[in-house]
Amino acid sequence: MTESVVQYRFPEGFWWGSSASATQTEGAADRDGKSQNIWDYWYEREPSRFFNGVGPGDTSRFYDKYKEDIRLMKEIGHNSFRLSISWSRLIPDGTGEINQKAAAFYQNVIDEMLAHHIEPFVNLFHFDMPLALQRSGGWVSRNTVDAFEHYAKTCFSLFGGKVKKWFTHNEPIVPIEGGYLYDFHYPNHVNFQEAVQAGFHTLLSNARAVKAYRELKQDGQIGIILNLTPSYPRSSHPEDLKAARIADAFFNRSFLDPAVKGEFPSELVEILKAEGFLPRYEKDDLRLIQEHTIDLLGVNYYQPRRVKAKEHVPNPHAPFLPERFFDPYVMPGRKMNPHRGWEIYEKGIYDILTNLREHYGNIECFISENGMGVEGEERFRDEDGIIQDDYRIEFIKEHLKWVHRAIGEGSNVKGYHLWTFMDNWSWTNAYKNRYGFVSVNLENGGGRTVKKSGRWFKSVSDQNGF
Numbered sequence: 001m002t003e004s005v006v007q008y009r010f011p012e013g014f015w016w017g018s019s020a021s022a023t024q025t026e027g028a029a030d031r032d033g034k035s036q037n038i039w040d041y042w043y044e045r046e047p048s049r050f051f052n053g054v055g056p057g058d059t060s061r062f063y064d065k066y067k068e069d070i071r072l073m074k075e076i077g078h079n080s081f082r083l084s085i086s087w088s089r090l091i092p093d094g095t096g097e098i099n100q101k102a103a104a105f106y107q108n109v110i111d112e113m114l115a116h117h118i119e120p121f122v123n124l125f126h127f128d129m130p131l132a133l134q135r136s137g138g139w140v141s142r143n144t145v146d147a148f149e150h151y152a153k154t155c156f157s158l159f160g161g162k163v164k165k166w167f168t169h170n171e172p173i174v175p176i177e178g179g180y181l182y183d184f185h186y187p188n189h190v191n192f193q194e195a196v197q198a199g200f201h202t203l204l205s206n207a208r209a210v211k212a213y214r215e216l217k218q219d220g221q222i223g224i225i226l227n228l229t230p231s232y233p234r235s236s237h238p239e240d241l242k243a244a245r246i247a248d249a250f251f252n253r254s255f256l257d258p259a260v261k262g263e264f265p266s267e268l269v270e271i272l273k274a275e276g277f278l279p280r281y282e283k284d285d286l287r288l289i290q291e292h293t294i295d296l297l298g299v300n301y302y303q304p305r306r307v308k309a310k311e312h313v314p315n316p317h318a319p320f321l322p323e324r325f326f327d328p329y330v331m332p333g334r335k336m337n338p339h340r341g342w343e344i345y346e347k348g349i350y351d352i353l354t355n356l357r358e359h360y361g362n363i364e365c366f367i368s369e370n371g372m373g374v375e376g377e378e379r380f381r382d383e384d385g386i387i388q389d390d391y392r393i394e395f396i397k398e399h400l401k402w403v404h405r406a407i408g409e410g411s412n413v414k415g416y417h418l419w420t421f422m423d424n425w426s427w428t429n430a431y432k433n434r435y436g437f438v439s440v441n442l443e444n445g446g447g448r449t450v451k452k453s454g455r456w457f458k459s460v461s462d463q464n465g466f
């Protein structure tokens, strides 16, 4: 790749790479001893809930093609990559016996990455609850916290000699929203009390895993990955400001404050108390959470959340949802990703980093997901078979400029991972929105082709900037 003038140079050792998750990429959903997780099961029961009726069975075949994929990662300049472990592959019953074939698979993946000088960032839970545990209540049940601690310890002892960056959860609020509030994950309940309980247990499981990791003294870092979606008020009217503050407490600070500061945001606690929704917990839980905060924070950022004060008195008989306190605000003139229907607001990434610097002790962090989903991306494929995704290059550049500025002002941000390495299966959206540096041909055995953005990323990584 020819050298060009570098206008935005990043600090030495910046982490360039991408992120992905097990269920979305591995395929082999029922092979080599893997048991069902909630996605396998939900798809079996209700295939019509998934875009074009495509389920998690095959996904992008990383299980079979990981060597080729890791080679491609190297080819497009990755020095790091985040994957997740499939809990239902490694411990098919959720708790108990290890599946040795799964242990060997993850060991091989880690070794292959290290052989290519790509640092593995390993996440333990990315939306994929083993069905056996969901049957006994999933995150609503305290037993799942015990099972998660056991699973985490198993992973640390199997792979912790080589893996030095661990994450307990990816976007832990999403399974709560999807499974217990807004009906886009199994078990499709709409039950605020369960949502709060599941959220509390998830946070407790994070603290337990952090504690277990520290006790092992494995000389690495452990963190959590949060989708931080800045809440912007429609105006500076006090009611709009209050709406934004409450939305922020529900959707950002609910996980950010306990994970980083060890405490729960008082606005949220007050609401839960007033509305009668405080979770059940045991005497030592709060102390455990307080004493076991994370080392490293992953920040996923796609779009902002704009809110305004409620326009109508909420129906007191409707199920209780956070939206009782604010309405979404559609800002006129906003910039859109028309292919996905999400707003693009690049400065949001800077606002998050500044907030972390000013209010969260400038905790060490990195951009763990950011990316642009495009439906019907095949239409951008040229006669040489390359997807000309200039829009994605533009998207990444514009966000990186704000990251660069935040670094200049002292933010402790160590890297940028795109969502995602290759096109993958995205839950109920299946293969609708393509995000990868690499396209995957679903009709043709999953053949891979590097997109223009992948080639461009190589030059960014080589030059440590653009």
Ligand code: BG6
Binding pocket: 021, 024, 170, 171, 227, 300, 340, 369, 373, 419, 425, 426, 427, 429, 433
């Ligand atoms: C992220 C999740 O929030 O969004 C990923 O961590 C997901 O798992 C991605 O695939 C994109 O979502 P969608 O709905 O646009 O395909």
